[in-house]
Each structure stands twice: as C-alpha cells, then as structure tokens.
Amino acid sequence: MLRLDLNNLFSERIGPEGIDWPAMLAAHARSLEVARDALLERKSNPEAFLGWIDVPEDTETLRRVLRYRQANGWVEDLVVLGIGGSALGAQAVSAALGNGSVRLHFVDNVEPEPIIGLLRTLEPHKTLVNVISKSGSTAETMAAFLVFRQWLELAVTDWKKHVVVTTDPAKGILRPYAEAEGLTAFEVPPSVGGRFSVTCPVGTLPLAFAGVDLESLLAGARKSNEQARGALEHNLPAQTALVNHLFSQRGKNIVVFMPYSTRLRYLPDWFVQLHDESLGKMRDRQGNEVRTGTTAVRAIGTTDQHAQVQLFREGPRDKLTTFVRLLAPSENLEIPAVKGLEGLEYLFGKSFFELLDAEAKATAHALAKAGQPNYTLALEKLDAYNLGWLLQHLMWQTAFLGELWNINAFDQPGVELGKEYTYALMGRKGWETLAQELKAEGVE
C-alpha cells in the first residue's frame, strides 16, 4: 500500500486559500488525462519506449529467469557488469531486500584499482558474470567484460557456464557474440530503456540471485499500473507529477528525494537517473528550447539531517522535497537503559523504529514551518510488493512529467557528444578528424 501525504505542502500555498488538493487536481484534470491517454496510446509503438508499462505483466520471462537461477545453485558471487540503468535498479532493490545468499558486485566504472581488487578477491569457480548492455557498445561495460571473460577463460574449464548476457534480442554486438559462443542470454525488450528496465531481466536476473521475491515485486508494479490507468482521484503518479509540475513552475529547480531508510540507500541514485536523464532535455517535442527543468538531489534520513537538512531548511527556497517513509518495520529493536547516561532517559525503552519515525515526521514538519514545501510517499512496509509499487510509481510520475512538459522523456541525446569525444581521444578508427579538432582546442 502506497499512500500520498500532502500535508507539508501547506506552508507554500499553491492556491490562494492554502491547498485545496481536490480542487487543484480538478483544475488540472484535463491536461493529466491527456497525458495519460497519450502515454497509453503510444504504448503499442516500440519506438516510444513505453515497454516498461507492460513488462510487469510478462510472467513468462520471469519464470525463465527463476529457472536459470534455480539451475545455478553453485553461484556464490554474482558480478554485474553494467552502468547507469543496467546497474542502478538491481543495486537499489538488492540493498533493500537481498537476503545475502549470493554476494552481488556491481562493476559500474572503469577505474582500474577496484576492478583489480575484485579480480584478486573473487573465486572464479563460484563466480557468475552477468554482462548487461542493451546495445553491447557501452565502453565501460564492454571493457570490463573483455577482462572478466579472459579471467574466467584462464581459470575455469568451462568459462561459458560462468557468463550470462542481457542484451537486445537482435541489435548490437553482444547478441551475435552470445549466439556464436553459445552463451545463455536474456533479452532487454527493444521498447524498454535502461532507466526503466528494473522489472525486465536487466533487474530481475541479478535480483533472483539476491533472493528477492520477484513475483511480488512485479505484482506491486502492476498495482501502480492500475492506478496510473485509472481515475485521477486514485491516480497517485498523476498526482505526484502534478505537484512536481506546479512547484517547478513556481521556480523550484531542485527536487530532493529522501527516503528514511538505510536499506533504501541506493533508491535515490536510481531515482536521480530516472529523473535527470528523462527530464533534463534542451528541446521539447516541437524542437523549441526548454528553459526550465529540475535537478534531483539524493538524501537519506535520518543521516542527512546531519548533512543536508541545514541547507534544506535555511537555504534558498529553490527546493521541493519528496520523503519516503515506512509505516512499520520488518523487525524492531529496543533501546536499553544504561546507568550513568540518564541524560538519554527519553530514549530508554523506546524502539529504534519509533526514533526513526519521530525524526522523519519532525524533519518534514520543520521544513514546512520554514516555508520549504515537501510531501511524503508512505509505504506500508519495506517488502518486494511495496517497493515494486514505488518503483513503477516513480516511472509513471516521470512519464507524466515528460508529457506535461511536452518533452521526450525516453531518449538521452545529451550523452552522445561525450561518447564521440571519448572515441576520438581513444584513437578509434574513423574519429581522426574530431581528434584533431579536440587537439586544436587543447584537449588530448
């Protein structure tokens, strides 16, 4: 159960009389319905990259993933070679819900020392390498794959058993390579972009090894689909998209995403990518320059009360904060009394969850009192069902915002130039002219 609590938006009065949310929602009903209908209509077009909507319905692929996991009980370490959308979803969910039976390692950078360290520590006989790249051309992931493939080949008798590929069903260079070598391969549906891929094998394959209840994760995601397709008064993603839209129109260019949970510590990183890469666009669908936009900022409660909250409260009023709060713990712990530390008496006999919860409420209220608007997404508890619901909710929210802003939330043209410069600097064939241009500009 996902609940939306808008109480702390009040200090920043959106309407003239404070917030009358049903009225506000009614005033924007038309544009939200147009957005929803446009998304559902475009869904059948694979070029629209809306495949993530239907992926949670695909229980056949999930069964194949689970069979593969069951057939490979020998795995003790799973190395995920993936970056950005190919890593962040599994990272966030495994940190929240993984049972630790298989250790997950994410190679999401090319700094040599950590890779060398990992190769020295891992036992190849017990290691499975999952290389994830939709295009098969991601430089970081493929560089790592070249090294890990060789490492396995030199150390085990059948290296192919130790590699599983997740890539496009047809395009790119990994698919033909997997076929030629007879490697097990799973599909990234062509209509699913990296940052929307957590419920397809990009996320589910590593998460199966992490011991996450994937049926429930997908069931939760389907619950958000139900809301997103339905009437506005129960359409949480449309509602949170509207809140974000209204505050961005009022000049807030920063959105803070702050779960009160260490287990959810990587969820903000996943959200930051989802938000920034989807919504950070220079041109709208008609090619007009976009002049506004919001930047997502990662925070964790209570931890960041001692790091960022000073600024969130007293700093410039340029922020809208989303809190994520759990309504109940999975397991609780009592704070014992200790003689000689009576100054802490107010903690004695209370529970850690009570303290966490009090601080979450206190911070949200203190921000509101300072005129810093915020709202809370409350999860009944932290399990696969509720987390799946939250993930899909945030994907829908992002899609709705893209529609409200009339931008394509499903491409990422802005990363191309950096890739081209990298090719030129790495001396790739065909990029000699650009390399010369860069040299003339002092970059070599």
Add this chain to the structure above:
Amino acid sequence: MLRLDLNNLFSERIGPEGIDWPAMLAAHARSLEVARDALLERKSNPEAFLGWIDVPEDTETLRRVLRYRQANGWVEDLVVLGIGGSALGAQAVSAALGNGSVRLHFVDNVEPEPIIGLLRTLEPHKTLVNVISKSGSTAETMAAFLVFRQWLELAVTDWKKHVVVTTDPAKGILRPYAEAEGLTAFEVPPSVGGRFSVTCPVGTLPLAFAGVDLESLLAGARKSNEQARGALEHNLPAQTALVNHLFSQRGKNIVVFMPYSTRLRYLPDWFVQLHDESLGKMRDRQGNEVRTGTTAVRAIGTTDQHAQVQLFREGPRDKLTTFVRLLAPSENLEIPAVKGLEGLEYLFGKSFFELLDAEAKATAHALAKAGQPNYTLALEKLDAYNLGWLLQHLMWQTAFLGELWNINAFDQPGVELGKEYTYALMGRKGWETLAQELKAEGVE
C-alpha cells in the same frame, strides 16, 4: 600535488573578453585577502570554530592514536557509531585508501533492520566500537551506543576494552561517562566542528584501523594550509572559492562535485555536508536575510555519465561543476582483445586508466561546449598526501566562501527545530507543550 584547471570555464565568459584569470583574480584580490586575514585572525578564538586549520600540525595526538591502534592488534571489525561529520570523513578516506586489514562498519542511521543485521553478523570478541559524538547528545549515535554497549557487556568478559570514545574534552555526557567507566577516550577539539573534523581523532582513529598513512594525510593538509595562508597566485582555495562565488552571483544555484574515481565514491557525500551545512544559512553575520546560496550535488565519473550527465549537459544552465581527476593510476589493467568482438577494437590493448581519463576529459569538454561551466581539480595520484591536501583545500574553500558571503560557515542553527520536534514526539520530559502544539498541527 593539487592542480587547478580552469580551461572549461571559458564557454561561460565571466569577463567581457572571455576568461583572463590573473586579471579576474587581481580584481578580487582585496576581498580575498580580507577573507584570509579575517580567518587567520579569528583562528585563536575557540568560539570561531577554526581549530581545523591547526589540527594537522598536532602530531602528538596522531601519535597517541597510532599507539592505540598498535596496542589493539586483535581488532578485526571496527564499528563506528557516528553520523554526519562524525562518519563522513572516515568513510570517504577509508573507501579511497583503506587496506582492508580491519573491516569498518559505519552505523549512521537508526533504521532497526541494518543494526540488527550487523549485531547478528559481528563477532563481539573481535569487534571494537568507536562511539563518536562531540556533544554526547546525538540521538542516533547514542541510541546505537546503548545497544552496542549492552551487546558487548553480554558477550565479552571485559566490554570496556571493546569501546573507545571520541568526544569533547570537557562538555557533554559522554566524557564523564567515559571517565566513570574508565573507557579509553580521545578528544574532539572544542574549536573543531563535525564537518571539519576528519584530521582530528574523529577521522584519524578509524582511519588508523583502516591502515591509512595518516602522517602523509596530515602532511598533505598542511600543504593546503601553506597555500591558503600565502599569496593569491598560489592560493588554490581562495581561487576555487572565487570561481564558486562568481558563478553563484551569476545565478548558478547548483554546484556539482564529480570525482572520476570509484575509490572516491564517498568524497562527494563528505563535500556535500561540508558545503551545504556550512553555506546554507538564512542570515548573514549582521542578521540580514540571505537570499541566494548554492546546493551541492553528488556525482561520480564515469558512472554518472550514464545517469546525470544528460541533464548536466542539456538541462537548465543553473550549474557549476567541479571535476576531480587523477593524473596517474596506482595500478593499471590492460583491456585484452577478444575474437568475435571486433566492434570493440578501439579498446583492445588500451588500459582502463586511459579509458577513464579519456572519458573525464571528454565529459568536461562536452559540458563546456554546451555552455555548462566546469573546472577540474587534478591530483597527481590518489594517495594519503594528495587526498589530505584535497580535503583541507575544500575546507579552506568553504571557509573563504563563508567570508565572501558574510555568513557564519561554522554553525548549523537550522537543525535545531527538527531536534526539538523529535524530543517532543519521543515524549522527552520538558517538551510536553511542544508535543501539544504539534498534535494540534496534526503531527503526532
């Protein structure tokens, strides 16, 4: 050796003729010199919280820390109970330079499940608990201490050997408790605030167990002191403070901090606290309202090229980015050629560091080309000396910015209200009236 590369500021022309940095610096020489002199003059006043400047000179305290570490060779797991400034420095430096001989665990939140998990996994006989709180009243840290103390008492014969306290030499409730119980205790100098405490025992004690070369870390910090006290043309902290100041004046309200290194993955978190808590202030020293300010955003290269760089390049022009780049690896790794993957030929035979370095340069240049200003702090390599230099540099930069903005960079008044609400919600004696008020406002 720390180097400043301002080449990629050019696209956002600060001066009418593009950037003429020496001239720009000369134009602001007076205010920077006033700032430096004010900081150095206030240093002798403990209430000014400038103790961090002289801490790296205090080799006597460091010797005591190292003796304690040597006398406790039995430790296999070190649990740091600390939050915010009591955790972030040691976390950043140990991730970058720790040798893994002792495992460090940071308890920096009060979510019950991760604490329960840690208590179940740790072997008490081999565990040392370092409780770090200057005031001894930090709710999260002290709640964790109450639990860990009891856990040790029940499991080992001499629990006091397994606890080491880092706190104020006189104030607060931890100091008298440590004395009454005969616990080993180290000092947080009264003139050093949490976010400036990495070179005092708050940072050095855990880092001694992590195997970090602390003499070199402090020597590096002293090198930055030398620069900060010296003439402007070699005063890197004054210069980066000026860059930040000029762009904030031009409406950039977001500063991105992006090292190209997985080993430096927690450095942005440390910087975010340093920046946000120091500079996010509502009032200047005269009590006037401050209307501007900047929010720090965490990023890691290359990883965030696949998450945030789309927005950094194509999104709103509201950002100034600081890159941190390493000029040489500690150890490198070659990318092997693989038959069947000739599409990756440009990577064959190259090294991981070459790829990392090319991507760092490519991204910085691509941002500049899009009119997104950025500069680079280049470290000769990632070792204790250079990292100590960088940490102290960033502390000085923050202090200079506080002076340029005429705010107190060394307090954090904005976190008080949240603490008071927490006391009220936790039913602490003396907070009944506030609890009633909160209830009337719907918070309970």
